[in-house]
Amino acid sequence: MDQIAFAPPVDDAALHELRREVRAFLAETIGDHAPGQRIRSWMGNDAAFSRACGEAGYLGMTFPTRYGGQGRTSMERYVVTEEMLAAGAPVGLHWIADRQSGPLLLQYGTEEQRREILPRVAAGECYFCIGMSEPDSGSDLAAARTRAEPLDGGFVINGTKVWTTNAHLAHYMILFCKTEAAEDRHGGASQLLIDLSTPGITISPILNMAGKHEFNEVSFRDVFVPETALIGTRGGGWAQVMGELAFERSGPERFLSTFAVLVELIRHASAEPTREAKIAVGRLTAHLVTMRRMSRSVAGLLQAGENPSLQATIVKDLGAVFEQDLPEIARLLVPRPVGRAGQSDYEAVLDYAILHAPSFSLRGGTREILRGIIARGLGLR
Secondary structure (H helix, E strand, O other), rough: OOOOOOOOOOHHHHHHHHHHHHHHHHOOOOOOOOHEEEEEEEEOHHHHHHHHHHHOOOOOOOOHHHHHOOOOOHHHHHHHHHHHHOOOOHHHHHHHHHHHHHHHHHHHHHHHHHHHHHHHHOOOOOOOOEEEEOOOOOHHHOOOOOEEEEEOOEEEEEEEEOOOOOOOOEEEEEEEOOOOOEEEEOOOOOEEEEEOOOOOEEEEEEEEEOOEEEEEEEEEEEEEEEEEEEEEEOOOOHHHHHHHHHHHHOOOOOHHHHHHHHHHHHHHHOOOHHHHHHHHHHHHHHHHHHHHHHHHHHHHHHHHHOOOOOHHHEEEHHHHHHHHHHHHHHHHOOOOOOOOOOOHHHHHHHHHHHHHHHHHHHHOOOOHHHHHHOOOOOOOO
């Protein structure tokens, strides 16, 4: 059986100073946000906050300065991301563009694509969505059927993408699609940069369990895009998207999107701490610290120019388990009072987390697909 290494994460005094700077920025911009707002964090959409992040230099941090970035390290970006999620900042609008679409264009995009889009991402004024999952394939990207037929001057696209977060608010999509036939089910795929205002694209809402509009179905019907929409190599989409998923699956959002539940649980239970509560909080904290160590290790590997897609997959799977267990443990430790009017901060964050928890093992790849990837990486299948 193969082994998977998580190298010790980088740490230094400059990172601690950066944390202090970010905390001061957050105290000024969202200091008055209640826990019920903070639990929404990376599903929270606030254009003014996204622009403020851009003005402060907290978006596109790893982009070169010629593309509007800061030329900073992956670990510095990690620190900013972690502080924003722990504080419950509304990062939803700029999240995907900053986390993965921007870095993908930086690595594989054309010079025209980089100069046109990356400065707007770094300014917090350009939003992206991810065109991966499909109705009959889900997380099995190799089974994607959306096709972009090559023709003179570009491609004609037909197909459908689902569970597309914030497509109704995004300016662009990175589309994973088939552009040619291939015997290998991983072959023949490409990635295209799609302007979502292009004729022939229909974006339809999918309401989640809480009745909120975060997801969408995006349909392409004879949509023409120019050949300049191609990202990287035609037919090289599989390798590119696997590298992209290292950015998507490894960050602190995989275990901090329900952090407000843990904060409010500790606050609520500390008044009269029971033995059960102490044990549960201790275990949850130990799991959190371990995942944080692994996630920071992946950031260090990305900074070193490596492709830690397998390590990122492990972080994502463990994070989903943690984030689904947390609200259930909290619910059992501190039952909701019966017959009382109003809702406490603890109840507000718990209600939100319970309704959204089922999606945690779906977003970024279903548990079954992820564990298959991990098994292959370990040489077990």
